[in-house]
Amino acid sequence: MMLPKVEIRKILYTTxxxxxxxxAFAYAASLANLYGAGITILxxxxxxxxxxxxxxxxxxxxxxxxxRKRNGNMQNRPLRAxxxxxxxx
Numbered sequence: 001m002m003l004p005k006v007e008i009r010k011i012l013y014t015t016x017x018x019x020x021x022x023x024a025f026a027y028a029a030s031l032a033n034l035y036g037a038g039i040t041i042l043x044x045x046x047x048x049x050x051x052x053x054x055x056x057x058x059x060x061x062x063x064x065x066x067x068r069k070r071n072g073n074m075q076n077r078p079l080r081a082x083x084x085x086x087x088x089x
Contacts, residue, residue: 008035014042017058 013028015021025041032039056064 006035008032008037011037011039012042013039017043017054 008031011028011032013025015025028039031037052064
């Protein structure tokens with residue numbers, strides 16, 4: 001059986017910032033490189049001190065504070081537009 005040629009232009013990578021997710025990102029990045037695709041990274045944040053500490057350990061306190069200042073109160077704002085960027089790490 002012949003499989004159709006696959007064309008991948010965009011990859012949505014969702015993460016919980018776990019060690020397993022890091023391995024999944026390597027796979028997503030490899031696919032993006034192979035197909036010349038873009039990657040959109042999605043991580044949903046909650047206003048939880050424990051979660052904040054986890055994120056700080058992942059990206060650093062300074063960058064976390066910059067993201068929080070830049071985005072303000074995001075929990076009441078839906079994602080509206082195609083290809084909308086909320087924040088970049």
